[in-house]
Every structure is written in structure tokens, then in C-alpha cells.
Amino acid sequence: MTKRILLGIFWISAYLLVTLAPLLILLIGPRPAGREFWRDLSVGLGYSGFAMVGLQFVLTARIKAIKAPFGSDIVYFFHHQISLIMFGLIAVHPIVLFIFQPEYLNLLNLVKAPWAARLGAAAILSMGVLIGLSIWRKKLQIEYDQWRIWHGILATSAMTLALIHIELRAYYLNVPWKQLFWAAYGIFWIGIMAWVRVIKPFILLRKAYAVKRIVPERGNAYTIVLESKKHPRFQFQPGQFAWITIWDSPFRDHEHPFSISSSAHQDSELTFTIKELGGFTSKIKNISVGQRVYVDGPFGSFSIDRHPMAKEYVFIAGGIGITPVMSMLRTMSDRGDTRPVTLLYANKILETATFLEEIEKLPGKLNLKVIHVIEKPVEGWAGESGFINGDVLRRHLPAEVKPNHTEIFVCGPAPMMNAVENALIELGIPVGDFHSERFDLV
Amino acid sequence: MRKRYAKGLAFFIGTIVAALSVVFAIIQQGY
Numbered sequence: 001m002t003k004r005i006l007l008g009i010f011w012i013s014a015y016l017l018v019t020l021a022p023l024l025i026l027l028i029g030p031r032p033a034g035r036e037f038w039r040d041l042s043v044g045l046g047y048s049g050f051a052m053v054g055l056q057f058v059l060t061a062r063i064k065a066i067k068a069p070f071g072s073d074i075v076y077f078f079h080h081q082i083s084l085i086m087f088g089l090i091a092v093h094p095i096v097l098f099i100f101q102p103e104y105l106n107l108l109n110l111v112k113a114p115w116a117a118r119l120g121a122a123a124i125l126s127m128g129v130l131i132g133l134s135i136w137r138k139k140l141q142i143e144y145d146q147w148r149i150w151h152g153i154l155a156t157s158a159m160t161l162a163l164i165h166i167e168l169r170a171y172y173l174n175v176p177w178k179q180l181f182w183a184a185y186g187i188f189w190i191g192i193m194a195w196v197r198v199i200k201p202f203i204l205l206r207k208a209y210a211v212k213r214i215v216p217e218r219g220n221a222y223t224i225v226l227e228s229k230k231h232p233r234f235q236f237q238p239g240q241f242a243w244i245t246i247w248d249s250p251f252r253d254h255e256h257p258f259s260i261s262s263s264a265h266q267d268s269e270l271t272f273t274i275k276e277l278g279g280f281t282s283k284i285k286n287i288s289v290g291q292r293v294y295v296d297g298p299f300g301s302f303s304i305d306r307h308p309m310a311k312e313y314v315f316i317a318g319g320i321g322i323t324p325v326m327s328m329l330r331t332m333s334d335r336g337d338t339r340p341v342t343l344l345y346a347n348k349i350l351e352t353a354t355f356l357e358e359i360e361k362l363p364g365k366l367n368l369k370v371i372h373v374i375e376k377p378v379e380g381w382a383g384e385s386g387f388i389n390g391d392v393l394r395r396h397l398p399a400e401v402k403p404n405h406t407e408i409f410v411c412g413p414a415p416m417m418n419a420v421e422n423a424l425i426e427l428g429i430p431v432g433d434f435h436s437e438r439f440d441l442v
Numbered sequence: 443m444r445k446r447y448a449k450g451l452a453f454f455i456g457t458i459v460a461a462l463s464v465v466f467a468i469i470q471q472g473y
Contacts, residue, residue, distance in 0.1 A: 012451070019459055023466045034470035044463030052459070077448030085456035089463070436444060 007069035018055060022047040025181050026172045035171075038100040042093050043172065049090035050162050053127070054189040056083060056155065061196045062243070062299060071301035072241070073438045080134070087127050094120065116168035123161035130154035143279055145254050152197075159189065201250035204294040207231050209270065211291045214284075219352040221275040221320060222284045223261060226293055227268060234298065237305040238264040238331035239324040239409070239437070242297025244272065246287065250294045256280050259323040259411075259437070260298065264305075265334035270295065273354065275320040302409060302437035304328050310407040312339055312398055316388060316420055318346040318412025319354075324437060325411060326355050333365045341366055344396060346373040346388050346416060350381075371396050388416065390423040401429050408434035 023044055034040055058066070059079040067075050097104040107117040130151060133140070137147050163186050173179045209226040217223055227233075236242075243255040262271035274284045302324055304313055315325040322345060332341065347353040350372060362368050373384040373392055384392050398406050408429065410420050417436055424434050 012455070016455060016458060019455070020462055023462065027466065027469060031470075034472060037467050037471055040470040041463060041467035044466035045460070048459045048463055071444070074444050074448050077445050078452055081449045081452035082455065085452055085459075089456070089460060438444065 004069045011066055011069065015055060019048050019051045022051055022182075022185065025178060029178070030175055032171060032174050036101060038096050042097050045089045045093040045096070046166070049086055049093060050166060052082065052086040052089070053155075053159055053162060054192070056086070057159070057189065057192045057196060061192055062200075062296065064299070067299060068301070071437075072299045073436075083131055083134075087131055090124060090127065094124075114168075116165050119161045119168070120165040123158045123165055126154045126158035126161065130158065144256070145280065148254065156193065159193075163189075197251070200296070204245070204250040204296055207295075209293045209295055211287055211289050211293060212269065213289060214287055216285070217273060217354045218356055219275060219320065219347070219354040221273050221354045222287075223271050223273040224284065224287060224293070225262075226270045226272075226295065233267060233270050234295075236260055236264050236298035237303035238327040239303035239305075240298035240300040240327075241302075241324065241437075242272075242295050242299065244296075245294040246291060247283075250296075255294075255296065257299075259327065261323040261326050261330075263327065263330035263334045265331050273320070273323045273326070275354070300324075300437065302411065302435055304332070304407070304409075306435075307404075307407040309404060310339070312341070312406045314342045314344070314397060314406060314408040316344045316346075316393075316408065316410045316412070318388070318416040319348075319352075321410075321412030321416075321437075322354050323411075325409065326358075328409070329359075329362055329366065329368070333362060338367050340398075341368045342396060342398070343368060343370045344373060344388055344392065345370065346375070346412065348375045350374055350377070369396075388420055388423075390426055393420075393423055393427060397427070397429075401427075401433060403430055403433055406433065410434060410436040414438065 026047070056079060059075055059082075062072075070078075094104070094107070098108075107113045108121075110118050110121060113121075133142065133147060133150060133154075137144075142150075166182070170179070170182070173182055207228070209228045212225045212227045215223040215225065239259070241257050241259045243257050245252075245255045248254040258272045258274055260270065261273040262269055274281050276282050276285065304310070313328075315328065317325045325343065329341070329343070331337075332339075343359070345353060345359070350356070353359075353372065359370055363370065371384055371392075373386070373388050374381060375386060377383070377385045384395075386392075397408075401408070408424065410417055410424075412420075417438060421434070421436060425431070
């Protein structure tokens, strides 16, 4: 735990250092005379805002070391939240000039304005459109794949336009070594983009998997079983997820994140269980045996292996949120792990509970108690009904949830997760003792 | 919960960056 906190602090400090590096460099050594306060403030906001744009690429470059202490979902949520703040800083950067030095308002006349101003405005516009499309993607009914393509194009455009804007406005880059630093800084960001767009896809291309079989599951879900005869399967911790690309080249950026549902203890196969929810997921049932699949993973900190010292586990799953839980249960079964496990599994009706038969057989192999919570039960259903709430949790959670003793894992649709997390807090469960995995990343 | 954590972290970093941009402008004024 302490190591994770230290690593987290290290990466947050590194983020701040890279963001503020341009300002530090501008202040070191000989520098040109200061100009008006508001103009210098505008410059400061612009330089640090630019660095934050570059860091957005790092946050989504799926660098495992960065994601390890936080978990992938937090890194993505941070990517969303910081984009709003970054856009705010960048938008304020010309606005302070317009307010406090109105003579700069003529830069808004883009027909007569110098190229630096035109490119700066185009960079801000690209960023604004990019953020708008991300926030309102579902409302605008934009397919995820289309959105991914436009996200990449707009992000790269914004970065390039901003870089040229700064080069044209290089008042503070007055000595050769500062110009060199800025060139190296630009190359660093281009290197990150090359890693994401070229090098990593090339590695994935060389380590492709093939579909061995496809298994229809309850709840309109399908399990695809992958194998590779040319290279060993990557090692993962049960509960982790990966980005998969099917029917496309890894260079095309058409990946989708899915939890691994197979046991981490088996060396050969790798399975994903995917519910049909429209778009890409509706095509899974038509996949053919032998189809090439590119798998980038594993990612995520939602795993029992991150808490090996726990004496007891509780899994709370809703619908297809059972997939990472199934990976953990299967792994525990294969390992002969006899620690007590409670599974609360919520579904609309029992018949749509994915893996129902296998889960019912697991108590014979594991020290497992299964509680189905059915939203619309049939008449005569004697089990829990409705949603997983504080009352249900109170009835079924271990009598005492002690820190570092009982670890709770929650995975399911966002409304269920919000309700369960709030209920756990109301029950006095320490935040550090429950872990959640969210996939509503966009 | 995790969204709130990410939001808090982003707000914290944004505040530091904005504050240090102000410091940069002040230093540039010769203070």
C-alpha cells in the first residue's frame, strides 16, 4: 500500500514538473525584459496549458507503470477532468489580454491577424470541438469508433497548431539552449505520439491471437476464446482488462476495452465475455473461428492479487459486471484458494444471469456464498429482490469488515455502482477497503 | 467515488498550475 502511495505521489509530482518545466526554463538564465503583467500571465498560462495538452497523450498511452498505482479508470477520469481545466487555462490565456489590454482585440480579426494568432485560435477551436464531442458523444449519437478517429485527429491537430503558434511567438526563447530545449520538448511529444500510433500497434501486430471458439452465454453475451500458437499468452491478474481490436488493423485505433473472464491460473487460453449492447458488441456473435484479434493488455488494478493478504473477499456484480469477478472466482478455484467469498449478483431476471450454471457449481469448489438479487423476480422467488441497497448489504456482508481483512470489489452499470458505493460508505466501510471498476470511460 | 478522486486531483493540479503562472508573471515584472 505504501509503495503504491509513493508511486502515486511520484507520478503526480512528475506531472507537475513536466507541466511547469517550460516556465522554469524560461526563468533560468538570461531572459528578455518582462512585458506587461497581463501579457506575461497570458504567456505563463499558454506555456503550461500546452504542456498539459501534451500530457493528455501520455495519460492515454496506456503506459502500465503510470496506471499501476491509480488504476486505469482513475487515469481516464483524470484525463477527462484535467482536459476541462487545461482548456480553461488555454482559453483564459488570450481572454486576459482582451480584457486588460483591449488593443489585442484586433487579433480576433483572423483575416488581418498574424499567422501566430490564427494558428492559436485554430488550436483552441480544435480543443473545444474535441472536448464537446467527448462530453456529448452519446447525445450526438456518434459511434464510438467514429469518435475515436476524430478524437485522434483533433488532438494531434491541436497539439501541432499550438506548437507552431508558440514557435512563432518565441519572445522568451531568446538564447540557443532555450530554443534547443523547446525543440527537444516538441520531439518528446512527437515521440509519445509515435509510441501510441506506430510502435505499439506494430508490437500488437506481431503478437496477434486467433479465435478458437465462441460460446453463447445467458444475458445476450458471448464468450470469445482466444489462443496463440506463436507466442505465449501474456500474464495477467484476475479482474484485469485489455483493449481488443477485431476486423481491423491495430494502426487504425479501433480498440475496445473488455474485462478478461478466464482464469489467470491457466496458461493457454484467454477469454472475453461481451454483452450485446449495440455498435461493436452486436457484431461479436458473428465472429468466425480463426479470426485474428489484437490484444493490448493487461490493465487495471481491480484484482484480488492486489490484495493478497486479505482474509475474505466480497464481490458485488451487476449484469455483465460479472466478467472480471468470474475471472477472480475461476482463478481462486484453480488455485485451490479456500478463503471465504461472498458474491452478490444483481440481474433483472435470474434467466439472464451470465455464467449462472457455472456460478451455481462453484460453491462445491470454493468457500463461496452466492446471493442473487433479482430486480423482477418470478412469483414465489424466495431470494433477494429489487436492487442491491444498504439493507441487502447489511444482511449479507460479513458481520465485521475490518481494514486489510475483507476486501470488497464492485463492478456493474454506473447507477448501480454509485448506489452501492454510497451504501458502503453509509455502512461505515472504509473507502480503501472497497474497489470498483468502471467502463463508462467516454 | 473514483470519479470524485480524479476530479479532486485535477482541480488540485489546475490550481497549482494557475498559481505558478501568476508567480511567473510576477517574477517577469522584476520582483
